[in-house]
Amino acid sequence: MSYAxxxxxxxxxxxxxxxxxxxxxxxxxxxxxxxxxxxxLAANPKLAVKSTLGRPTYRVSFVVDRVRYNWSAIFKFAVDxxxxxxxxxxxxxx
Amino acid sequence: xxxxxxxxxxxxxxLEVAPGxxxxxxxxxxYLADCEAFRYLGRAISNFRYRFDKHGxxxxxxxxxxxxxxxxxxASETTTKIGPYDGYDYRPTDQTVQYGFSQAEAEILRYVAxxxxxxxxxxxxxxVVYKTPPMRxxxxxxxxxxxxxxxxxxxxxxxxxxxxxxxxxVDAGHYRSVKDAVDELRARHRS
Numbered sequence: 001m002s003y004a005x006x007x008x009x010x011x012x013x014x015x016x017x018x019x020x021x022x023x024x025x026x027x028x029x030x031x032x033x034x035x036x037x038x039x040x041l042a043a044n045p046k047l048a049v050k051s052t053l054g055r056p057t058y059r060v061s062f063v064v065d066r067v068r069y070n071w072s073a074i075f076k077f078a079v080d081x082x083x084x085x086x087x088x089x090x091x092x093x094x
Numbered sequence: 095x096x097x098x099x100x101x102x103x104x105x106x107x108x109l110e111v112a113p114g115x116x117x118x119x120x121x122x123x124x125y126l127a128d129c130e131a132f133r134y135l136g137r138a139i140s141n142f143r144y145r146f147d148k149h150g151x152x153x154x155x156x157x158x159x160x161x162x163x164x165x166x167x168x169a170s171e172t173t174t175k176i177g178p179y180d181g182y183d184y185r186p187t188d189q190t191v192q193y194g195f196s197q198a199e200a201e202i203l204r205y206v207a208x209x210x211x212x213x214x215x216x217x218x219x220x221x222v223v224y225k226t227p228p229m230r231x232x233x234x235x236x237x238x239x240x241x242x243x244x245x246x247x248x249x250x251x252x253x254x255x256x257x258x259x260x261x262x263x264v265d266a267g268h269y270r271s272v273k274d275a276v277d278e279l280r281a282r283h284r285s
Contacts (some may be wrong), residue, residue: 004271005271005272005273006269006270006271006272007269007271007272007275008260008261008262008263008264008265008268008269008273009263009268010259010260010271011150011260012275013217015258015275015279016279017249019249019279019283024283028280028283028284031276031279031280031283034276035272035273037275038272042173044225050179052252052257053130053201053202053254054205054208054209055206055257067174070242072252074257076261076264078264078269079265079267083269085261085264085269086272087257087261087264088252088253088256088257088260089248089253090248090249090251090253091248091250092251093245093248093251094275
């Protein structure tokens with residue numbers, strides 16, 4: 001079963017800040033990459049691991065212009081139990 | 095009645111989540127919570143100053159905090175036998191405590207006590223505590239360098255307080271579809 005995919009306002013700001021940090025020519029494709037990764041998560045939330053103080057965390061990894069970006073998404077299930085809500089998106093130190 | 099010291103509050107909070115633990119686990123929980131707090135908040139929760147003692151991280155003022163709880167009726171102390179050794183078991187009483195923790199600090203304390211509740215004291219030390227960065231290169235007797243837990247702060251990195259705010263938003267029903275949010279961002283970057 002695939003879950004609906006939603007985002008909290010604070011995580012929307014995270015995403016905006018992450019996208020703004022990229023060179024302008026990469027931003028559109030980075031958004032495609034993030035969306036594609038989050039859709040994979042919505043299709044199979046078991047791909048996430050329990051880290052970050054016990055929260056399910058999913059590695060959002062995508063390539064733009066041969067540069068790989070490694071971000072992470074933390075999420076929780078909404079009360080309807082059919083929606084995954086992203087609660088934080090952040091850059092991962094490698 | 096005088097308010098509980100910060101360290102006594104930490105121990106009592108941990109006991110509420112993990113009642114019945116002994117001294118070794120209680121100290122290690124406090125240490126691990128301080129490690130996590132350094133990692134996520136850049137500071138400790140307690141005022142303990144840990145040294146590498148023969149049983150791992152320890153601060154003798156633990157006894158002051160523990161005695162404060164027991165004398166004040168905030169926790170019970172029961173003698174137990176662990177093989178040939180005397181042990182102690184601590185439990186919170188019904189006496190209420192006004193905690194002075196931020197939401198993020200309380201979250202870290204709860205997480206640590208819940209996560210390691212089922213570990214034995216030996217496994218907790220060997221598998222977790224001795225592998226924490228402040229313990230890795232330390233020698234017995236040395237003061238532990240807790241700031242080894244601090245990661246370089248990345249303004250685009252993980253932020254516990256923001257996460258808790260986002261979770262509160264979700265609980266209040268404040269969220270929208272990712273696609274709508276992405277479409278809006280796309281439009282903003284196109285213009």
